[in-house]
Amino acid sequence: MGHAMKLLVVEDENKTADYVRQGLMEAGFVVDLARNGLDGHHLAMGETYDLVVLDVMLPDVDGWRIVRALRDAGKQVPVLFLTARGGVDDRVKGLELGADDYLVKPFAFSELLARVRTLLRRGSAPSQPDRIQVADLVLDLARRRATRAGQRINLTSKEFALLELLARRQGEVLPRSLIASQVWDMNFDSDSNVIDVAIRRLRAKIDDAFNPKLIHTVRGMGYTLDAPDDAPSP
Amino acid sequence: MRPMMPLRHKPRQSRPASLALRVTALVGIATTLVFLVFNWVILRSLEHHFAQQDAHELEAVTTALAQPLHQLASDIASDELKQHLANAVAGHHGMTYGVYDGSGNSIYATPGPDLSKLASSKKLVNRITADDLIVWQEDQRSYRGVVVQLPADDSAASGYRIVAAMDIGFHLDFLAEFKRMLWWATGLVMCLALGVAWLAVQWGHLPIRKVNEEIRAIRSSKLDVRLDPRDVPIELAELVFAFNDMLARIEEGFTRLSHFSADIAHELRTPVTNLVTQTHVALGQPRSNEEYREILYSNLEEFDRMGRMIGDMLFLAQTENDPRNLRLSTIDLSELVRSLFDYFEALAEDSGITLGVKGAIGSIAADREMLTRALNNLLSNAIRHTPRGKSITVLLSQDEQWTTISVVNPGERIPEPDLPKLFNRFYRVDPARQRNTAGAGLGLAIVKSIAEAHGGSVAVTSSELVTRFDLVLPHLRQ
Numbered sequence: 020m021g022h023a024m025k026l027l028v029v030e031d032e033n034k035t036a037d038y039v040r041q042g043l044m045e046a047g048f049v050v051d052l053a054r055n056g057l058d059g060h061h062l063a064m065g066e067t068y069d070l071v072v073l074d075v076m077l078p079d080v081d082g083w084r085i086v087r088a089l090r091d092a093g094k095q096v097p098v099l100f101l102t103a104r105g106g107v108d109d110r111v112k113g114l115e116l117g118a119d120d121y122l123v124k125p126f127a128f129s130e131l132l133a134r135v136r137t138l139l140r141r142g143s144a145p146s147q148p149d150r151i152q153v154a155d156l157v158l159d160l161a162r163r164r165a166t167r168a169g170q171r172i173n174l175t176s177k178e179f180a181l182l183e184l185l186a187r188r189q190g191e192v193l194p195r196s197l198i199a200s201q202v203w204d205m206n207f208d209s210d211s212n213v214i215d216v217a218i219r220r221l222r223a224k225i226d227d228a229f230n231p232k233l234i235h236t237v238r239g240m241g242y243t244l245d246a247p248d249d250a251p252s253p
Numbered sequence: 254m255r256p257m258m259p260l261r262h263k264p265r266q267s268r269p270a271s272l273a274l275r276v277t278a279l280v281g282i283a284t285t286l287v288f289l290v291f292n293w294v295i296l297r298s299l300e301h302h303f304a305q306q307d308a309h310e311l312e313a314v315t316t317a318l319a320q321p322l323h324q325l326a327s328d329i330a331s332d333e334l335k336q337h338l339a340n341a342v343a344g345h346h347g348m349t350y351g352v353y354d355g356s357g358n359s360i361y362a363t364p365g366p367d368l369s370k371l372a373s374s375k376k377l378v379n380r381i382t383a384d385d386l387i388v389w390q391e392d393q394r395s396y397r398g399v400v401v402q403l404p405a406d407d408s409a410a411s412g413y414r415i416v417a418a419m420d421i422g423f424h425l426d427f428l429a430e431f432k433r434m435l436w437w438a439t440g441l442v443m444c445l446a447l448g449v450a451w452l453a454v455q456w457g458h459l460p461i462r463k464v465n466e467e468i469r470a471i472r473s474s475k476l477d478v479r480l481d482p483r484d485v486p487i488e489l490a491e492l493v494f495a496f497n498d499m500l501a502r503i504e505e506g507f508t509r510l511s512h513f514s515a516d517i518a519h520e521l522r523t524p525v526t527n528l529v530t531q532t533h534v535a536l537g538q539p540r541s542n543e544e545y546r547e548i549l550y551s552n553l554e555e556f557d558r559m560g561r562m563i564g565d566m567l568f569l570a571q572t573e574n575d576p577r578n579l580r581l582s583t584i585d586l587s588e589l590v591r592s593l594f595d596y597f598e599a600l601a602e603d604s605g606i607t608l609g610v611k612g613a614i615g616s617i618a619a620d621r622e623m624l625t626r627a628l629n630n631l632l633s634n635a636i637r638h639t640p641r642g643k644s645i646t647v648l649l650s651q652d653e654q655w656t657t658i659s660v661v662n663p664g665e666r667i668p669e670p671d672l673p674k675l676f677n678r679f680y681r682v683d684p685a686r687q688r689n690t691a692g693a694g695l696g697l698a699i700v701k702s703i704a705e706a707h708g709g710s711v712a713v714t715s716s717e718l719v720t721r722f723d724l725v726l727p728h729l730r731q
Contacts, residue, residue: 125560177595203596207626208561211633217599239553 024069024139025049029059029085030101031077035124039072042128043135056080063089063096070138072131074101075113083116090117097138101126129194129240136191151186154246156225156233158186167229177202178221185234185244194241218242273454280450281443288439296432303424304383307397312381314348314417315401317341322352322403322413335361347420349396355412366391368416371398388421397421460485464493476504509677516679520562524555565695569678572623572702579620579706581731586658587613589621590647593628597636605641608632612649617656618729619707627703628658630696631722635662638720655709658724667715675713676701700724 026048030036036052043050051066053059056077063071063085071089075082086098098118102109113121119141120134151158155168163179165172174182180202185193195214199205218234226232235243321337338352338361351362353372362368371387386397398418405412464485471478479497482490535548571578587610594601594608601608635645639662648659667675674680679694697711700722704711709726 127557127560175598177598199596204592205596205625205629206622207629208564209629209633211597211600211629211636213596213600213633216603220599220603238550239557 023049026070027051027068028072029053030074060085071098086116129192133197190245192237192241192243276454277450281447284446285443292435308381308383311399311417315415318415350417353414371416372414395421572706581618583616585616606639607644610647614649614651618731623703627700630700631660635660638664656726661719661721663719666717
């Protein structure tokens with residue numbers, strides 16, 4: 020991503036709006052915030068954004084109308100909508116109207132960030148690399164093999180899928196729920212510590228015998244795979 | 254005061270007639286009908302009786318007239334004949350008669366109504382019965398008469414016709430009077446019957462009113478009240494039983510709901526209190542950034558747990574409020590179990606537990622996300638309670654009606670009284686068990702609500718060797 024991505028957040032609840040904006044700005048995005056539907060509609064139609072985060076329950080112009088107006092005007096900007104109701108109807112309606120993804124309130128910010136990044140990536144270069152390198156960890160996606168410092172590492176297919184997810188989204192904090200959903204297709208919060216155990220086992224294979232450590236736990240949020248800048252590999 | 258549910262009004266449909274009205278009307282109609290039939294029978298037999306009497310009298314008169322006609326010579330003078338005929342009939346009052354020859358000419362006629370028309374009537378008889386009588390009116394008087402044809406022989410009276418008639422006004426007056434009296438009686442009896450029926454119905458409804466009052470006295474605070482079926486007539490006992498059953502179900506739901514609210518409050522109060530205390534302490538004195546971060550992390554974990562619990566409760570509420578909101582799809586159960594094993598593989602290996610599946614069955618229709626969640630909860634529960642080195646088995650079986658998914662794990666025996674409570678919300682067999690390891694205690698409640706949303710059920714059995722959870726689902730059509 021060469022330039023800073025520009026996002027529009029339409030959210031009428033002040034506290035949520037503030038922390039979403041702050042979080043997104045600290046994640047490196049340029050953020051415009053509209054605190055009501057009318058401003059949101061105006062900004063969305065007038066400006067050019069890389070992505071719109073849209074609360075559907077707005078007091079004046081509801082989110083559905085903004086999505087419809089965008090699509091009617093031929094704007095293909097990705098839309099992530101926030102819904103307070105977990106109802107199936109809302110999800111189906113939003114996706115039918117042309118929204119790209121949804122999050123049910125209340126949501127964890129890390130979840131929102133992960134989804135925003137997914138949508139932005141989907142919009143940009145669709146190039147599928149057949150090789151990902153993070154420090155001295157190399158993933159051969161075509162042959163589904165991993166090597167670290169030149170040594171072949173034996174991974175089960177799910178372990179490879181997990182490592183691939185982390186590597187593709189290098190530097191991003193991935194919440195457990197996102198990992199469960201992407202790797203195992205489990206789309207609900209599980210109260211078991213399956214993800215923690217899976218990460219621990221993956222760590223044992225790719226990090227225990229090597230330096231620097233690549234998989235990091237971000238307490239309370241999730242996991243990330245990153246090569247530390249300050250500690251170059253020896 | 255609880256809000257009352259509004260009665261549902263169907264448009265343009267009036268209320269069915271009241272029971273009192275129905276019973277009273279029925280009694281009234283029945284009484285009237287019975288009396289009408291009774292009246293008819295009485296009047297008919299009276300009339301018949303009178304006709305019979307008249308027939309006898311007319312017969313006597315005609316016989317008395319025929320006698321002299323046969324015995325007299327054919328050349329008798331007409332005056333003498335008339336005299337004979339006039340004397341032949343004595344002791345019969347109100348009687349009119351006449352004799353006519355074969356061609357209808359009057360030989361003799363007493364004063365009174367004109368009988369000549371009768372003489373030419375075709376209705377001739379030899380023997381008189383009540384049915385042969387002819388009734389007619391003349392000068393506002395009613396008569397009953399008969400025509401007798403004498404046999405054709407060699408006597409002077411050969412082919413003669415005797416006509417006799419009598420005034421039946423007296424009989425008719427009597428009948429009319431009798432009829433009027435019967436109508437009055439009928440009306441009176443009907444009114445009486447209606448009144449008695451009305452009273453009987455009101456009296457009969459007394460137990461209903463009593464039951465009604467008892468029901469009205471029931472408040473949400475005393476749902477344990479039951480109506481005594483021995484206090485009501487046998488016809489109402491069934492209703493009382495049904496009402497008691499309904500009350501029991503309401504009580505159960507109400508108790509569960511109030512426990513649930515209390516549990517929610519309790520479950521949320523503990524972490525909130527912790528958070529508040531922790532924050533107070535943290536703000537009590539200046540700390541290093543590292544310490545603040547540590548506190549925020551710790552808070553985050555607590556918030557996360559609360560958030561998950563609220564999410565689970567919301568899921569339960571939604572599933573139970575709208576249990577038919579399923580998105581059914583065809584699911585290959587063996588494949589679903591395999592993918593869940595995939596998911597739990599690392600955790601199970603870590604705990605030294607092996608996972609196995611037995612039984613192969615066809616696809617079923619179910620809500621994939623819900624079913625996955627239910628099986629996830631059952632498996633994660635089983636893993637939590639299985640000792641190291643043992644194995645968990647998922648058994649799949651199917652008959653014409655049901656598909657059963659059983660999760661069997663070796664482990665400590667669960668005491669019998671605890672078994673049914675396992676599926677209650679927030680229930681934990683060991684109260685001292687840490688909240689952290691056992692989750693919010695909603696996992697099995699969610700399994701139950703998912704099973705019930707599909708029209709199925711859950712069950713659990715526990716022996717010294719194994720604990721077994723059954724998830725039973727009906728065959729649904731997509």
